[in-house]
Amino acid sequence: xxxxxxxxxxxxxxxxxxxxxxxxxxxxxxxxxxxxxxxxxxxxxxxxxxxxxxxxxxxxxxxxxxxxxxxxxxxxxxxxxxxxxxxxxxxxxxxxxxxxxxxxxxxxxxxxxxxxxxxxxxxxxxxxxxxxxxxxxxxxxxxxxxxxxxxxxxxxxxxxxxxxxxxxxxxxxxxxxxxxxxxxxxxxxxxxxxxxxxxxxxxxxxxxxxxxxxxxxxxxxxxxxxxxxxxxxxxxxxxxxxxxxxxxxxxxxxxxxxxxxxxxxxxxxxxxxxxxxxxxxxxxxxxxxxxxxxxxxxxxxxxxxxxxxx
Amino acid sequence: xxxxxxxxxxxxxxxxxxxxxxxxxxxxxxxxxxxxxxxxxxxxxxxxxxxxxxxxxxxxxxxxxxxxxxxxxxxxxxxxxxxxxxxxxxxxxxxxxxxxxxxxxxxxxxxxxxxxxxxxxxxxxxxxxxxxxxxxxxxxxxxxxxxxxxxxxxxxxxxxxxxxxxxxxxxxxxxxxxxxxxxxxxxxxxxxxxxxxxxxxxxxxxxxxxxxxxxxxxxxxxxxxxxxxxxxxxxxxxxxxxxxxxxxxxxxxxxxxxxxxxxxxxxxxxxxxxxxxxxxxxxxxxxxxxxxxxxxxxxxxxxxxxxxxxxxxxxxxxxxxxxxxxxxxxxxxxxxxxxxxxxxxxxxxxxxxxxxxxxxxxxxxxx
Numbered sequence: 001x002x003x004x005x006x007x008x009x010x011x012x013x014x015x016x017x018x019x020x021x022x023x024x025x026x027x028x029x030x031x032x033x034x035x036x037x038x039x040x041x042x043x044x045x046x047x048x049x050x051x052x053x054x055x056x057x058x059x060x061x062x063x064x065x066x067x068x069x070x071x072x073x074x075x076x077x078x079x080x081x082x083x084x085x086x087x088x089x090x091x092x093x094x095x096x097x098x099x100x101x102x103x104x105x106x107x108x109x110x111x112x113x114x115x116x117x118x119x120x121x122x123x124x125x126x127x128x129x130x131x132x133x134x135x136x137x138x139x140x141x142x143x144x145x146x147x148x149x150x151x152x153x154x155x156x157x158x159x160x161x162x163x164x165x166x167x168x169x170x171x172x173x174x175x176x177x178x179x180x181x182x183x184x185x186x187x188x189x190x191x192x193x194x195x196x197x198x199x200x201x202x203x204x205x206x207x208x209x210x211x212x213x214x215x216x217x218x219x220x221x222x223x224x225x226x227x228x229x230x231x232x233x234x235x236x237x238x239x240x241x242x243x244x245x246x247x248x249x250x251x252x253x254x255x256x257x258x259x260x261x262x263x264x265x266x267x268x269x270x271x272x273x274x275x276x277x278x279x280x281x282x283x284x285x286x287x288x289x290x291x292x293x294x295x296x297x298x299x300x301x302x303x304x305x306x307x308x309x310x
Numbered sequence: 311x312x313x314x315x316x317x318x319x320x321x322x323x324x325x326x327x328x329x330x331x332x333x334x335x336x337x338x339x340x341x342x343x344x345x346x347x348x349x350x351x352x353x354x355x356x357x358x359x360x361x362x363x364x365x366x367x368x369x370x371x372x373x374x375x376x377x378x379x380x381x382x383x384x385x386x387x388x389x390x391x392x393x394x395x396x397x398x399x400x401x402x403x404x405x406x407x408x409x410x411x412x413x414x415x416x417x418x419x420x421x422x423x424x425x426x427x428x429x430x431x432x433x434x435x436x437x438x439x440x441x442x443x444x445x446x447x448x449x450x451x452x453x454x455x456x457x458x459x460x461x462x463x464x465x466x467x468x469x470x471x472x473x474x475x476x477x478x479x480x481x482x483x484x485x486x487x488x489x490x491x492x493x494x495x496x497x498x499x500x501x502x503x504x505x506x507x508x509x510x511x512x513x514x515x516x517x518x519x520x521x522x523x524x525x526x527x528x529x530x531x532x533x534x535x536x537x538x539x540x541x542x543x544x545x546x547x548x549x550x551x552x553x554x555x556x557x558x559x560x561x562x563x564x565x566x567x568x569x570x571x572x573x574x575x576x577x578x579x580x581x582x583x584x585x586x587x588x589x590x591x592x593x594x595x596x597x598x599x600x601x602x603x604x605x606x607x608x609x610x611x612x613x614x615x616x617x618x619x620x621x622x623x624x625x626x627x628x629x630x631x632x633x634x635x636x637x638x639x640x641x642x643x644x645x646x647x648x649x650x651x652x653x654x655x656x657x658x659x660x661x662x663x664x665x666x667x668x669x670x671x672x673x674x675x676x677x
Contacts, residue, residue, distance in 0.1 A: 100644030107637025275463035
């Protein structure tokens with residue numbers, strides 16, 4: 001294999017890794033915001049599925065990809081309000097009620113798809129953006145500057161999230177809710193409002209992640225996400241609750257997937273071996289969880305409902 | 311009285327879910343009353359239907375009882391799916407290795423293999439929590455993913471039906487397993503098989519374990535108050551691991567029964583865990599919650615959900631309502647049942663204190 005072909009393959013793999021990382025990144029940024037405020041949401045996968053179906057169906061009917069993204073976010077927000085109500089107001093056990101949301105999303109998205117679409121019809125994904133000069137750069141251009149808008153939105157959110165969490169009053173409030181809601185409450189910061197907002201934004205991002213996935217793939221089917229939402233939750237731990245860490249984790253996951261796909265396409269490894277390779281991300285995550293559990297501390301109030309004077 | 315309230319409130323929580331289900335049925339253009347009637351009739355209206363319902367409730371009951379044990383130890387086992395898969399894989403491998411054994415030897419051996427496969431998978435998550443402080447919620451989810459990919463690897467590779475390999479069709483499934491491994495049919499002409507009795511036996515066994523043995527006492531003590539348990543000399547890490555191993559073992563048996571009680575008598579994958587388990591690993595959580603985490607109440611609870619699955623298929627045929635409706639409804643039921651704890655605590659604010667006092671008395675008589 002000549003050098004230039006090898007470079008092309010590497011570039012294509014990295015570019016596709018970045019694309020594949022995008023839904024993970026959006027979902028895990030949202031989840032990390034929720035967890036920072038002390039709320040664990042295990043329903044990400046279900047929210048993603050509903051967001052994905054909503055976006056797919058909207059694009060199928062309207063032909064407008066941006067409407068699709070909006071519908072995805074909107075569905076996420078609705079589920080966020082619902083999840084906020086049951087966990088914050090009714091103090092439902094977060095580990096279990098999230099599974100309820102997951103099952104609801106899994107069943108509902110499949111139900112709606114079968115009822116209103118039936119046979120899968122493809123939709124056309126976003127065109128890659130073209131930046132003057134940058135997109136035409138050799139190697140770097142294809143790797144970084146020929147992606148669709150959603151990729152830039154996702155990665156653009158990383159510094160935004162870092163800034164909000166670390167440099168704004170709202171971010172301070174969110175972090176206070178996750179560490180010591182009693183203290184924050186005594187200073188007059190509303191625990192309810194802060195946590196609600198974090199959950200709603202987080203679920204909105206999960207809905208957006210689902211929408212991005214469906215639009216990128218141009219298709220919807222039953223269980224489209226195939227547990228991606230659960231991996232996104234693990235990535236939050238992997239990234240030790242920091243937006244940059246989460247981005248790093250998402251990129252690693254995306255790249256591993258891209259490499260496995262590429263190897264499959266070129267027949268470098270047999271089908272069965274690629275099944276084994278597909279185990280790698282989950283195993284890496286488990287090992288990472290061991291390390292994270294030793295070196296980092298999760299938000300102290302995570303999964304603990306807040307009862308004033310309780 | 312307390313245990314009655316534990317059952318009644320979750321049952322009340324099902325009502326809003328069913329009401330929402332009725333609204334969904336209307337939205338889908340079906341008459342909700344006749345829809346629910348169709349479901350109920352198909353699931354419980356005839357002996358054939360009931361036999362089908364019972365078969366569907368086997369994995370739900372087994373996983374649900376396992377969840378009862380885990381949740382009572384304050385361990386949240388989300389890994390039922392993966393534990394079912396690993397149990398089924400180990401049992402299938404054993405069946406492929408010893409096809410000649412007579413049924414009375416082979417079937418118990420397969421059940422033990424299933425239990426062992428699931429128990430190992432559960433124990434991994436358990437020991438990670440116990441000694442490395444890794445959240446079992448996350449590790450069990452990750453282990454689900456690992457188990458599914460491992461199943462895909464085995465069924466597309468080493469365990470694949472040689473006939474599929476020869477034909478080159480490559481359907482990821484094992485060969486027809488030894489007929490000696492077929493779970494005996496209980497009523498001629500119906501699908502009801504031995505698995506039902508096994509599941510019932512396990513449910514009673516789990517009740518006995520939890521409330522009539524010192525092992526069960528230790529599990530529940532760790533669940534109630536780990537600090538007090540440690541002070542009393544009970545090893546918290548060991549019991550956490552044991553709870554997940556028990557829970558996994560029951561899911562593993564469920565996986566094995568799914569294989570050997572199936573109509574095709576082989577293990578098949580469609581690439582996802584749901585394709586094999588029918589989401590029983592998750593739905594078992596619903597069963598256990600609705601039963602107030604009681605193994606015996608899990609029996610009617612599992613029958614209810616098994617009936618919903620059978621009814622959903624009938625509804626799909628009769629009114630073209632996709633059976634995925636039931637998965638969505640199960641999700642709502644989980645949410646409502648978990649939320650109902652709030653009302654339970656409000657209705658009986660002393661419930662926790664009562665429970666603790668009761669535990670103490672039992673502890674005195676136990677040890």
